[in-house]
Each structure stands twice: as C-alpha cells, then as structure tokens.
Amino acid sequence: MSDLDSSSSSAYPKYLEHLSGDGKAIGVLTSGGDAQGMNAAVRAVVRMGIYTGAKVYFIYEGYQGLVDGGSNIVEAKWDCVSSILQVGGTIIGSARCKAFRSREGRLKAACNLARLGITNLCVIGGDGSLTGANLFRKEWSGLLEELARNGDIDNDTVQKYSYLNVVGMVGSIDNDFCGTDMTIGTDSALHRIIEVVDAIMTTAQSHQRTFVLEVMGRHCGYLALVSALTCGADWVFLPESPPEEDWEENMCLKLSENRARKKRLNIIIVSEGAIDMQNKPITSEKIKELVVKNLGFDTRVTILGHVQRGGTPSAFDRILASRMGVEAVIALLEATPETPACVVSLRGNQAVRLPLMECVQMTQDVQKAMDERRFKEAVKLRGRRFEGNLNTYKRLAIKLPDEKIVKSNCNVAVINVGAPAAGMNAAVRSAVRVGIADGHKMFAIYDGFEGFANGQIKEIGWADVGGWTGQGGSILGTKRTLPGKYLEKIAEQMHSHSINALLIIGGFETCDRIKQSASGTKRRVFIIETMGGYCGYLANMGALAAGADAAYIFEEPFDIGDLQSNVVHLTEKMKTSIQRGLVLRNESCSVNYTTDFIYQLYSEEGKGVFDCRKNVLGHMQQGGAPSPFDRNFGTKISAKAMEWISAKLKGSQGTGKKFVSDDSICVLGICKRDLLFQPVAELKKVTDFEHRIPKEQWWLKLRPIMKILAKYEASYDMSDSGKLESLQHHEEL
Secondary structure, rough: OOOOOOOOOOOOOOOHHHHHHHHHHEEEEOOOOOOOOOOHHHHHHHHHHHHOOOEEEEOOOOOHHHHHHHHHHHEEHHHHOOOOOOOOOOOOOOOOOOOHOOHHOOOOOOOHHHHOOEEEEEEEEEEEHHHHHHHHHHHHHHHHHHHHOOOOOOOOHHHHHHHOOEEEEEEEOOOOOOOEEEOHHHHHHHHHHHHHHHHHHHHHHOOOOOEEEEEEEOOOHHHHHHHHHHHEEEEEEOOOOOOOOOHHHHHHHHHHHHHOOOOOOEEEEEOOOOOOOOOEEEHHHHHHHHHHHOOOOEEEEEEOHHHHHOOOOHHHHHHHHHHHHHHHHHHHHHOOOOOEEEEEEEEEEEEEEEEEHHHHHHHHHHHHHHHOOOOHHHHHOHHHHHHHHHEEEEEEEOOOOOOOOOOOEEEEEEOOOOOOOOOOHHHHHHHHHHHHHOOOOOEEEEEEHHHHHHOEEEEEEHHHHOOOOOOOOOOOOOOOOOHHHHHHHHHHHHOOOOEEEEEEEEEOOOOOOOOOOOOOOOEEEEEEEEEOOOOHHHHHHHHHOOOOOOEOOOOOOHHHHHHHHHHHHHHHOOOOOOOOOEEEOOOOOOOOOOOOHHHHHHHHOOOOOOOEEEEEEEHEEEEEEHHHHHHHHHHHHHHEEEEEEEHHHHOOOOOOOOOOOOOHHHEEEEEEEEEEEOOOOHHHHEEEEEOEEEOOOHHHHHHHHHHHOOEOOOOOOOOOOOOOHHHHHHHHH
16 A cells, blocks of 8 residues: 555546546535534545545635635645544534625625635535525526626636536434435434433432433434433424323323332433424423422423533444545536535435435425424424334333233244344343234343253343343343254243244344544554454444554455555654554454554554554443444334234234245345345355355445545445435435
C-alpha cells in the first residue's frame, strides 16, 4: 500500500479515473440542529473528495456561512479532519439563517460559490435544510445569470459553472426523515436515553416509584417508541399514534396490575410532541398528575432535553456517517445536469440514493396526516420499520386476558447457545411473550444443549421475563457445547415435554461490542486485538468507527511486506500534526503474525518516532448492558421468528403423519435490505464450516472505505453505487 499525496489534486488513483474529481470543487456544510456523527460525515466527505482529486471546502456556520462567504468558506486539507470521529456536534458549526430564505441571500451564496468554482454541495441536515438546498440548485443558473448582469461574475464563469449538484445526508436525532432506516445521530441519542433509563430503573426499584421520562421528538415519536421497546416501558405516548379515548383509565389499570404483581417500578415514556386523538398535547406533567391523583403512586418526571444531542457518537453513527459521506462524494462526481438532488439513505445494511424531494414530500405528508387526525396513515407513511416497531411494542407490552387467547395446544422451547451476546435476553423476552400471545405454552431451556440433554427445562410465563431487555449476558445460561453427542437425550427430552418447535438464539461466534480509545496521546500507536474467531467483522468495523490506520483480518491475507508498508505509513503520519496511530487485529487472522509479533515489529521499526502499546480486549467485548440497537434488534428478530414458528405450527395441524421439509429449519437474519428466513440446508452451500464463517462476507465491501479514509490507496467496489432509486420502490422492498 502506498501513501496518497493529499497536497496534489492530481493524485487520485488511476483505477478511479472514471470518477475523477480533478478540477472539481465540493462544499460541505451542516445545518439545522446538531447530531452526533455529523463530524464523521464531514470527515468522510473531505477525505473521499481529496482522494478522488477534488478540492473540498468547509462552509462554516451552515447557510449563514454560505451567504456571508469570506473566511466562512475555507479549503479543507486531509489533516483538518483528524481526531474528529469521536467528537459530538459539528466542528464546522450550524446556524439558523433567515437570509438564505430570500432570493437576495441565495444570490450572495451563489456568488461566493461561483467565485471559488464550487459546483458540488453536500448538505448534512434535516428536511428543511435539504429543501433549501434543492431550491438553491433549481435557481442556480438564473442566479448566475443575474450575477453576471450585475457585474459580480463574468460570462465565462456562468458557462463554466452552469449547474449545481446537490446531495444530502440526514443529520437528525429524531429519525424523522422518510426514506431511510436511520438518520445520523439517532442511535447515539438512543444510547443517551437508555443510559438514563437504566440508571433510573435502579432507583425506581429501590423506592417503588413510577417514572415519567420525556424524550425529544416534537413531530416524530421514533425515539420514544424504540426507547419504550428497548426498556420494556409500561406505556408510551407518540405523536403518530395517540392513545384511545379512554387511555387514562387503561393506563392506570395497567400500572396498578403491575404493582399487584409485585413489580416495583413503572416506566412511562413520552415524546415531547405527544398528542391525544383530538390533537391536544399530552404532557409529562399531566401524566404525573394523573398517576398521583388516581393511584397515589410516588411519581417523578425526568425531561432529558439536549442531553440527547450530547456526548460522543456511537460506533453505529460513526460507521453510518462515514459510509454516507463516501457515497455522497461518489454521487456528486457522477451527477449530470439532469440528475435530481438526491439523499443518501440506509436500507438494511446498504447505502442507497433516493430523490431528495420525494423523501421531503413524504416527510411533510406525515405531519399533514397527523394534523388531519389520519393517524393510521401517518404511521404507514413513517415506513415499515416504524410500523413494525409499533406493532411489536403493542404485542409485548400489553398482555391479553387469558380468556381472549386462542390456545394452540403447542409447546415451544427457547434456548441460548454459543458465546453470550448482548441482546440475548431481549430476544428471549420477545419470544416468550409473542409465543404466549399466539396461544403456545412456552418453555425455557437452561445451559444450552448440555442443559437440554439433562432436562433443565421449565415452563416460563409472561411476567417471568419482565425486566430482561436491558440485562447483559444470558439469563438462561449458554454453553459452546455442540449438540452432536447429546442428540438422543435431546430427542428424549423433546418427546417427554411434547416440544413442537425450538427457537435457538446464538450462532458460531456472536459478539457486537468494541470499546477502545486512543485519542489525546502524543506519538503513540495502539495495537488492539479483537474477538470474533476467524471472522474479522469486529476488527474491520471497529477500525472504521475509530478511524484506525490498519485492520488485519483472516478474510484478507497479509504478509510481512504489508506489515512493513503499514509501519512506513504510520511513521510518515507521525511526522505530521497527526500523532496518534491505531491498529486492530482479529484474534485468528494469522497463526504466525500474532499480536505480540505485530507489537514488537511496530515498536522496533517506530523507534525514535513513536512508541507502542498493546491491548487484548478479550471477553470485555461480551460484557455490559446491551446497546439500544441490540435490544431493539433482538426484540424484533425474535418476535418475527416466533410469528414464523406459529405459522408453521398452524400449517402442520391435523391428523396423520407429518414430514419435515427443508424450510422448517431456518436461520433468520439480515440479507442486504431485508430480514430473511433461509433454510439451513441452503446455508450449507455458502458456509465455511472449518472457520465458522460465511464464504462471502457482505461487510468486506466496506473495507476499502476504512483504507481510503486512513490515507491508503484502495480499489473501491462501486457495484452497489450509482443507482438513484424511487422512494416508492424503496418502501415496497
């Protein structure tokens, strides 16, 4: 790998000539409310732009800086965005700008951009910011002509910079933009909320209290809904789905029933924009007064406010923003005068481009539907993920009376296998409650397949899994023991307990957490060993999230030449203003190039320039409370699995022999954009059983992004890029 010379605009790699940014200029700005992860997006735009040979300009203070020009528009260099991945907010600032709303203000902005030759604009903000950018794009040619008539620019400038390209990325903690699964900042905001909820739960349990927690979301209830889902809240209030007319009585009844079942705490989550069926506000204070008056419970209100915007961005937001920033630059350089403004969105695990104004229009349609009290339509317009979250919450939070549940006469068991992983308990809770709601008798199997063989099986009820969502590890217990030598005993146990279906939660190796920080240290390189067996996912994604210089993984063989090249790269880097290095190594990436070997090599070769430290993260990666993503994902995927099991059991009812087909044993997981059930028989073809990994890893396509942003040359696979999709098709997938 050779170092990329960022000082020369003609230094883009030859294999990206069809995507050359040579002679082009990109402006990047952040607008509207700040969101964690904006800096990661800015960093990705700057470095990908420079990588392709383009000039990239910071536009400080959002649209205000665009209008004021001068020192507010500054060329960005590679080193300008070092060490900002972990910084919250936005280093280039954001400000409200009345001037840009007028044509006169946009005329000044166009003049400032045209004089610098900036005809590509990357806007990171909400729907208002993106709408303003699209209007600016539409007016661009007319603005330049007016500037030429006024003598502010010459006619050659009008001809040379005749059209403006605009690409948007949505930075909003509310996740209030239609067309994307997640907006930049949402996951980090959820982390702040869940941290508060987890802390509140301990004091609430100690004093038998009811807590009313108000979260942000003036027009969108996503934060409230997912927070409620991931902490098992007793009640949630959303703008899109107001409670029924008699909600006061029903809520108090549920709270009193919980207290009667010895539940020591109640959590009620309220979106700041919560309303009733008449569009009247439901405030946190009103809810507190209701609970105190009707039930006499000790009730406290906590309003999170701007703490939800604060703190460092989560790993998810850093990776999301980095991927979006790279995709935004590609979209800008591929754009033509006929290309409409687009927004980079996330669908499943893929970055896609959607028409900006279609997304804005649908976002505005949601608000219109709420204003007109068409709440069911508002929920649908929010998208399948929002609707799915709402339906899952309702199924898990509200237990139907026993007489209303149609019994299936089926017994379903749940088991945890393999290494413990954060989110397992949320998945078990979800499975148990959905199973009971579907009329099944649910059984818990303790201590994996070994416990299964030994008969450690117990019926488990609705209340038994209360409070499980936020707990780490595996309450059921789990072991890595494979079932092979226990098959006969397991069959006997299944027969004696009349188990009709088995839900297995686990995998080859499951671990989703990596926490490390090496910022703030002068001239030091950290060598970090991550878990994952032969799967390099943690090392690769951790490297992308932390801005690492290298990540050694099993899936991409490396030799001593690569190691030496990396050392040279770091040595050169340390001679600049960047004085921190980070190298990640997957634990089984190489038999010979061990963590100690790499540490010693870097230490020896870096003498006099930098010193080294090493850290083996080990099982701390499996510990701690599950993240909001893990809680939500575990809950939803388990609920979907139980729905599938219920459908299979219903289809097999009747007399006579039943023959098991291949599709009765499936694995559920994300495949590109959707959750899919894949028969185990089919998975055999695509699985490397020796190393317990898939033969093809989807995330390897993200590996070049990590290398590019770390200033290495890398061949970037754009097979999934370059397609502008319709929003309608996007929502139907």
